[in-house]
Amino acid sequence: MSNSGVIIKHTTFRDNDEILTIFTPNGKISLVAKGIKSGKRRSLCEVGNWIDFDHVKGRAFNILTEVVLKNGFYNQKSKYPFHIFYLCELLSKFEGENEYEKYIFNLLVDSIGNLSNNPDLSIVFFNLKFIEHEGIMPDFFTCPRCHERLREDIQNVFYGGSIYHNTCADNSNSISVDCIKLMRFIASCSSYTDIKVSNDCLKESIFITCNLIDEFLGLTLKTLLYFK
Ligand SMILES: [Zn+2]
Numbered sequence: 753m754s755n756s757g758v759i760i761k762h763t764t765f766r767d768n769d770e771i772l773t774i775f776t777p778n779g780k781i782s783l784v785a786k787g788i789k790s791g792k793r794r795s796l797c798e799v800g801n802w803i804d805f806d807h808v809k810g811r812a813f814n815i816l817t818e819v820v821l822k823n824g825f826y827n828q829k830s831k832y833p834f835h836i837f838y839l840c841e842l843l844s845k846f847e848g849e850n851e852y853e854k855y856i857f858n859l860l861v862d863s864i865g866n867l868s869n870n871p872d873l874s875i876v877f878f879n880l881k882f883i884e885h886e887g888i889m890p891d892f893f894t895c896p897r898c899h900e901r902l903r904e905d906i907q908n909v910f911y912g913g914s915i916y917h918n919t920c921a922d923n924s925n926s927i928s929v930d931c932i933k934l935m936r937f938i939a940s941c942s943s944y945t946d947i948k949v950s951n952d953c954l955k956e957s958i959f960i961t962c963n964l965i966d967e968f969l970g971l972t973l974k975t976l977l978y979f980k
Pocket residue numbers: 895896897898899900916917919920
């Protein structure tokens with residue numbers, strides 16, 4: 753097999769065929785999988801699975817030929833289908849600047865692999881590392897209005913992709929100190945690290961990071977509903 757990637761989307765294409773969108777270290781590729789709906793390959797080609805594959809050039813579309821399951825991240829008994837669907841939806845809507853996306857690919861397979869540790873924390877890690885890679889990371893230490901350090905004894909607010917002192921921005925989207933501390937911690941880690949965090953803090957962190965991804969990259973995700 754000459755290619756490897758995670759299936760992030762499948763759509764029906766003619767009666768028995770599907771178009772698979774696969775995220776590879778070289779970016780996304782779309783392939784027609786012929787006869788997949790009635791064949792044995794159906795279970796191999798679920799969204800979220802990591803496959804090795806070959807393809808040939810067709811007249812209008814590239815066509816999947818060989819496929820081998822490398823890691824069946826998704827299966828019917830998976831405990832975290834929503835988290836996997838969120839990651840796959842995000843990357844299916846994301847158009848990277850360059851075609852070479854090895855960093856994002858590795859982040860994706862690491863994050864899916866880490867779901868069994870703490871699924872919500874894995875999503876916050878993914879989101880923040882993705883945000884950092886895309887160059888839209890907010891400053892978690894300094895208020896951009898007054899340039900003083902963000903304090904832990906007064907309320908801070910989140911607005912327009914930045915964090916301000918309550919007194920420096922005129923809006924009501926408060927951000928908790930625990931959430932800021934979690935973001936600072938993750939920003940300092942080079943890879944997923946298990947830590948104890950409350951569920952409320954994780955939900956807030958998912959909301960804040962998804963908000964950044966939506967605001968700067970225009971990615972409004974349906975699967976975000978799963979986390980509410
Ligand atoms: Zn300030």
